[in-house]
Amino acid sequence: MNVQDLVGMANQIAAYFQAYPEDEAVAGVADHIRQFWDPRMREGLRAHLSAGGEGLDGLARRGAETALGVAA
Numbered sequence: 001m002n003v004q005d006l007v008g009m010a011n012q013i014a015a016y017f018q019a020y021p022e023d024e025a026v027a028g029v030a031d032h033i034r035q036f037w038d039p040r041m042r043e044g045l046r047a048h049l050s051a052g053g054e055g056l057d058g059l060a061r062r063g064a065e066t067a068l069g070v071a072a
Contacts, residue, residue: 001040001041001044003044003048004055006041006044006045006048007048007054007055007056007060010029010033010045010056010060010063010064011055011056011057011060013028013029013032013033013060013063014029014057014059014060014063015057016028017029017059017063018059025059025063026059026062026063026066027063027066028063029059029060029062029063029064029066029067030063030064030066030067031067032063033045033063033064033067033068034067042067042068045064045068046064046068046070049061049064049065049068049070050070
């Protein structure tokens with residue numbers, strides 16, 4: 001799976017949770033990534049975050065950082 005697909009999916013998840021309060025939204029994105037993304041997808045997203053995370057919206061980035069234990 002390429003990085004653009006991972007970014008797109010993360011942003012779609014974030015869009016779903018956008019209406020939630022901030023802390024719940026971040027937790028929702030993080031939980032989804034932990035529960036439904038396979039290890040290769042999580043590792044691809046982790047590498048993308050380490051390279052700057054271009055294209056991730058703010059909520060997707062915070063949720064991914066939480067899910068993957070990546071420092072902000």
